[in-house]
Amino acid sequence: xxxIGSVIIACPLEQVFQVTNNHVTEWSNIVEEEETLNVTPxxxxxxxxxxxxxxxxxxxxxxxxxxxxxxxxxxxxxEGPAFSLTVDYTFENVPEGTRVTQRSTVTGKGIFRIIISTxxxxxxxxxxxxxxxxxxxLKAFCENPPKSGDSRPQQS
Numbered sequence: 299x300x301x302i303g304s305v306i307i308a309c310p311l312e313q314v315f316q317v318t319n320n321h322v323t324e325w326s327n328i329v330e331e332e333e334t335l336n337v338t339p340x341x342x343x344x345x346x347x348x349x350x351x352x353x354x355x356x357x358x359x360x361x362x363x364x365x366x367x368x369x370x371x372x373x374x375x376x377e378g379p380a381f382s383l384t385v386d387y388t389f390e391n392v393p394e395g396t397r398v399t400q401r402s403t404v405t406g407k408g409i410f411r412i413i414i415s416t417x418x419x420x421x422x423x424x425x426x427x428x429x430x431x432x433x434x435x436l437k438a439f440c441e442n443p444p445k446s447g448d449s450r451p452q453q454s
Contacts, residue, residue: 300401300403301401301404302429303399303433304398304399304400304433305434305437306394306397306398307436308394308395309395309396309440310395310396311391312368313396313440314369314389314396314436315369315372315389316369317436317439317440318387318398318436319387321439324439324444325439326432326435327431327432328350328432330351331348332347334346335347340366342363342365343362343363345360345363346363348361348376357378357380358378359377361377362374370388370389371387371388372386372387373386379407381405381407382407383403383405384405385400385402387399387400398433398436400429400433
């Protein structure tokens, strides 16, 4: 199941790239924990572990950096017990600041492969909404950084 979302952020390209990739737990409503396991000199191939929470369920993923061309693109692949997730970001200068586009692909494993293929059309709308919510949170975090002690942006 593939999804795409985009948002324009009134901040410089380099800042948006940095915040998107290095401060995920601060702006994301889904990613709760992220632990770097190994950093390669070229960044691509670096590994990490992440914990997400969605609809009250916590999921653990092992991840690897698959793309890293600052400040224009980045990408990761995460493997969990039920599915794998590939996320690619592109960043481009626009007159209003920076356009961030996220392309995500979810691939089910085992029984979840069947569920995603048969119910994907229903799940896609919900997941596309969640993707856009996350991009909107990134926008809010970049444009209105929280004051110290208040790390997650508030939705308006």
